[in-house]
Amino acid sequence: MSTPSLINILPAAARVAPETPEEVASALAEASRMNRKVVVFSTGHGIPPIGDTSERILLDMSAFDQVEIDPIARVARVGGAVRWQQLVTAAGEFGLTAPFGSAASVGVAGYMMGGGIGFMSRHLGLGCSAIRAAELVTPDGHIRRIDAGSDPDLFWALRGGGGGFGVITALEIELTPVPRMAGGVLGWGIEDAERVLGAWSEWTRQIDDDVTSAVRFMHPPEGPALTVIVVTAPRTAEDLAEVLKPLTDLMPMLNTVRDTDPVAFLGEYTDPDIDPTEPPHVFEHVLLDQLPAEAVQMTAEFAQPLSGCGAMMVEIRHLGGALGRPAYGGGATDRIDGEYSLFVVGFPEAADGMAHAVDVLSDFGRGRTYFNFMPRRTGRQTAHGQETVGRLADLYEAIDPDGLIDHPHPISRTVTVADETATTQVLATIHG
């Protein structure tokens, strides 16, 4: 499972593809000698905010794609470029899983550096909290294995600190048994947006912590616009159906909720991969604390075709549950400080409408963001808070004093918005 097209069309002259940790160390040394910054990537999904990469060395980690499962210890060892589909499939053979996201094609390491929220997160918690150890090459070329005992500070940073502390060649990830699981989607027309979102908002305020769901208002290229609820729980379908009654009472025209497992669920409901032959997408995001009737009404209006904000998808994820509780021995991101995540995605011509919608709805939060959904090349303050950013910056300055490794979201003590047009620029490069 890969998207070779995305990787292969990055500028070849600036790309290095190491196959061993020693080759990673050599590549870092060579880049340092050439006085060039290094951009690490495994799938390329997360690097667009960097913008123009022509002066950088692109360190393509795609050769690090092995997965090993120890079903007794319930630990997976995954290479630095392994994608979610590979890990979920391999772990699934033993009835185990990891806190997977909503896209099978996203890289496990990149996802976990930023925290990691997905289809079962209220039950399984943040992705990064499942990291037990990391094998990485630090900017000075040392090949190291980091865990809670060997280097507690760096281990803390690797668990949700956003990345940029070295090149990860492998992660050891704790796996969780999932003896039963139910999930699927409920669907209505877009004209039901306000009614469904209102009922869902009410429902999320009383639902048990193991039930994870999101509302999506979707405008597919063909066919009618839809209001969809995606839901999972580690329960039987019969049990989940009971829980969903306030929503199924709204008579969805589609109800696919049934007994399933993580492999089948991710296979069926994964977000589509980025298609480099399509026009580039842009997105906006903010965390919300509440979703009262006023917010429901405005969101439903923004989601309408023609009169709305122009997004292809407006999504609200329910957070809280295990995402809201500080993880035991947690890292730089140990919980998400918000009840809901608002995420909108669309074509560049909708950028102003989408930015306006998110700006208006941000009144229902405190301007906090979730790291992996930050659209622009900004600092990390809105995702991590000032104190955590200070601690991350101390570590970064010690580990990478020359700033060899560049990152989409630089580790800066002050908030920076380097280039608001960067996303469009780099996607143009990729397409070019």
Ligand SMILES: Cc1cc2nc3c(=O)[nH]c(=O)nc-3n(C[C@H](O)[C@H](O)[C@H](O)COP(=O)(O)OP(=O)(O)OC[C@H]3O[C@@H](n4cnc5c(N)ncnc54)[C@H](O)[C@@H]3O)c2cc1C
């Ligand atoms: C379709 C889609 C769906 C998504 N869904 C979710 C979701 O449900 N939940 C969620 O939390 N996020 C989600 N994301 C965001 C995603 O988690 C981030 O964009 C993440 O950074 C992507 O990681 P990657 O390895 O795939 O991308 P890349 O572009 O390869 O990497 C992104 C960054 O991660 C770091 N990185 C990656 N690999 C390594 C490595 N081996 N060593 C060191 N650093 C590394 C680098 O800093 C790199 O700049 C989604 C993104 C897409 C495109």
